[in-house]
Structure formats: structure tokens, C-alpha cells
């Protein structure tokens with residue numbers, strides 16, 4: 001695909017504010033391979049990981065959430081270790097959905113969709129430019145994953 005409105009790249013730098021990992025109840029989908037990697041990281045069996053840290057929503061299984069004063073935090077979000085920051089304790093093994101944010105197809109649909117996403121994510125518009133090639137990789141990976149769970 002060519003001629004995207006963001007062909008010159010987009011600025012993004014995560015500040016670890018945690019806004020994308022909380023808020024209204026949501027879903028963090030993961031593949032079986034991702035789930036197994038997380039289980040190994042936690043030192044538990046895959047079955048124990050599923051039972052303790054995930055919720056079955058029917059069409060998909062999500063990482064669990066914990067109600068906090070910020071909203072519904074991902075169960076793996078750590079707000080205690082670094083004051084003022086929200087740290088993902090799975091970082092190296094976080095699911096694709098988290099790796100590709102904010103370069104999701106719905107956020108890239110138009111400049112105004114990107115602007116709307118920036119209201120939730122303070123990292124949008126900060127830092128250096130992410131090149132179009134990198135954006136496409138993340139966008140297309142997320143699109144492919146979406147296709148596996150939304151029908």
C-alpha cells in the first residue's frame with residue numbers, strides 16, 4: 001500500500017503514563033504462543049496462567065483487569081515501583097496488541113482518528129518520527145491479528 005496520509009512518518013514516544021493499559025473495561029488479546037511465553041516468564045503452567053490471569057469473553061480470551069482508582073488496569077501493570085509511572089511487568093513478552101499500539105488500523109484511518117487517539121495517548125506527537133516502514137509493519141501485524149479474532 002502506498003500514499004498513506006502518514007507516509008512521512010508519525011511522532012510517537014511512550015511516556016509510560018499507563019493510559020492505554022487502563023480506563024473502561026477492555027480486552028488484551030493474546031495468541032497461545034504469547035500466553036505460553038507469559039506463563040514461562042511467570043514460572044507457572046499455561047493452564048495456571050489462563051486460570052489466574054485471564055478472562056474468557058467468549059469470542060476471545062483477554063488478560064484480566066483489576067479495578068483501581070485509574071480505571072480497569074491490566075493485571076500486569078505495576079504502578080508502585082516507579083512513582084508517577086505505569087510499568088508493564090510483561091514488557092519483553094507483552095502481546096502483539098500492546099506492541100503495536102498506537103499504530104492500530106483504526107487509529108491510522110485518518111489524521112483525525114490519529115488526533116483522537118492522541119487525546120488518550122500522550123506519547124502521540126512526542127519524540128522522533130517513526131518511519132512509514134515501521135508503522136506499516138505494526139499496522140499490518142495488528143490487522144492480521146484482528147482478522148483472527150473478529151469473526
Ligand code: SF4
Nearest residue numbers: 014015018020121123
Ligand atoms: S497511553 Fe501512550 S504514552 Fe501512555 S503508556 Fe500508553 S502508549 Fe505510552
